[in-house]
Amino acid sequence: MNINIHIDRLVLDGLPGSAHDLPAFQAAIQAEITDLLAAHGIAPQFLTTAAVPYVAAPAIRLTAHPTAHQLGIDIGRAAYSVFGMIDAVTTGGPSHG
Numbered sequence: 001m002n003i004n005i006h007i008d009r010l011v012l013d014g015l016p017g018s019a020h021d022l023p024a025f026q027a028a029i030q031a032e033i034t035d036l037l038a039a040h041g042i043a044p045q046f047l048t049t050a051a052v053p054y055v056a057a058p059a060i061r062l063t064a065h066p067t068a069h070q071l072g073i074d075i076g077r078a079a080y081s082v083f084g085m086i087d088a089v090t091t092g093g094p095s096h097g
Contacts, residue, residue: 036077043083055083
């Protein structure tokens, strides 16, 4: 099964980091969502073509000095929990960390 997810805009408020961290941050988000989808699949209501105008992922807890990579993993888990089969935020899920 092929699953295509397009996130048009990701709004993140209050996160540390800078523009030079963006590639690592983006790669970590994509890798975490990909791994979680491969391991756990997608919720049945999202198996058909659907456009969802807005979803809110759960809040994440930040460590004192998170790396862009760790932030990406945490945000990937939070995003996956919106359309995935498990609550990846609390269960940990796969990690590239």
